[in-house]
Amino acid sequence: MSEPSLSPQEEIAILKEQLTRAQRMAALGELTGTTTHEFNNVLTTIVNYAKLGLRHKDEPTRDKALDRILKAAQRAERITNSVLGIARNRKEEFAPTDLSQLVEESLVLLEREMTKYRVAVNKDFAAAPPVRALGNQIQQVLMNLMTNARQAMPNGGQLTLRIAHDEQANLVDLTVRDTGGGIPREKLPRIFDRYYTTKSGPDATGKGGSGVGLSTCRDIVEAHQGRMRVESAIGKGTAFTIRLPVWVEAASDADATAPVAKLGVPTA
Ligand SMILES: Nc1ncnc2c1ncn2[C@@H]1O[C@H](COP(=O)(O)OP(=O)(O)OP(=O)(O)O)[C@@H](O)[C@H]1O
Numbered sequence: 001m002s003e004p005s006l007s008p009q010e011e012i013a014i015l016k017e018q019l020t021r022a023q024r025m026a027a028l029g030e031l032t033g034t035t036t037h038e039f040n041n042v043l044t045t046i047v048n049y050a051k052l053g054l055r056h057k058d059e060p061t062r063d064k065a066l067d068r069i070l071k072a073a074q075r076a077e078r079i080t081n082s083v084l085g086i087a088r089n090r091k092e093e094f095a096p097t098d099l100s101q102l103v104e105e106s107l108v109l110l111e112r113e114m115t116k117y118r119v120a121v122n123k124d125f126a127a128a129p130p131v132r133a134l135g136n137q138i139q140q141v142l143m144n145l146m147t148n149a150r151q152a153m154p155n156g157g158q159l160t161l162r163i164a165h166d167e168q169a170n171l172v173d174l175t176v177r178d179t180g181g182g183i184p185r186e187k188l189p190r191i192f193d194r195y196y197t198t199k200s201g202p203d204a205t206g207k208g209g210s211g212v213g214l215s216t217c218r219d220i221v222e223a224h225q226g227r228m229r230v231e232s233a234i235g236k237g238t239a240f241t242i243r244l245p246v247w248v249e250a251a252s253d254a255d256a257t258a259p260v261a262k263l264g265v266p267t268a
């Protein structure tokens with residue numbers, strides 16, 4: 001018996017779903033790399049200050065060593081919490097999501113990298129209601145945007161994260177702004193194209209250069225019925241804003257599986 005043949009549309013839907021899965025695996029791999037690296041760094045700090053404390057018996061040195069060990073352990077705790085948050089958010093169901101918490105959890109994983117590249121982080125969070133989101137996917141968008149911002153400022157600069165509630169439109173805006181080199185006007189229409197990149201390859205942190213970051217961001221934001229826009233000025237910097245719908249109890253329950261269905265995957 002021959003296999004039932006698929007229509008081109010069905011084949012495209014299946015390929016799209018496979019691509020989404022592959023992207024998710026790649027993002028998970030990148031996240032595991034970042035997290036392990038961060039954790040390793042914390043451990044190095046703890047080991048070094050423990051050795052210092054053992055070597056020097058005087059009270060001020062021991063106090064200093066213990067203080068550093070405590071701070072490092074607290075950082076390890078935040079990294080673990082962030083990873084636990086990722087595990088907690090893994091379910092494929094839209095849920096009320098606090099954007100400021102997501103930003104904080106993502107920052108924990110990138111703050112050392114920001115310090116290393118002399119990028120100062122500013123937070124400008126207005127009170128905002130939870131949005132309707134798949135937490136991990138929005139976190140992936142954030143990590144992509146913050147990594148792009150950092151890479152746009154090789155000599156350091158300012159990264160500003162802003163959350164604002166647009167009450168009239170019932171949306172929450174999240175802006176990631178950098179003070180990097182900006183994007184030339186003629187290139188702006190291309191940056192969301194899959195595989196479009198101006199980077200020569202991964203940098204010292206192993207990130208950048210495949211050109212899938214922004215196209216994935218846009219797919220994710222669109223699956224959230226959100227919008228994404230960019231503003232850029234040469235020599236001044238770039239700002240990406242994602243706008244996401246506020247969580248509404250009844251309506252959100254009804255179409256919780258909508259984007260999955262849109263990809264043509266059986267939802268039973
Ligand atoms: N904040 C930014 N400032 C300046 N240029 C940017 C910024 N964000 C994106 N770009 C430009 O858009 C291009 C595409 O970005 P995108 O994130 O899709 O790919 P990438 O960063 O090159 O590689 P990756 O897939 O690893 O993210 C970048 O190569 C860069 O030229």
Ligand SMILES: [Mg+2]
Binds near residue numbers: 144147148208213214
């Ligand atoms: Mg990128």
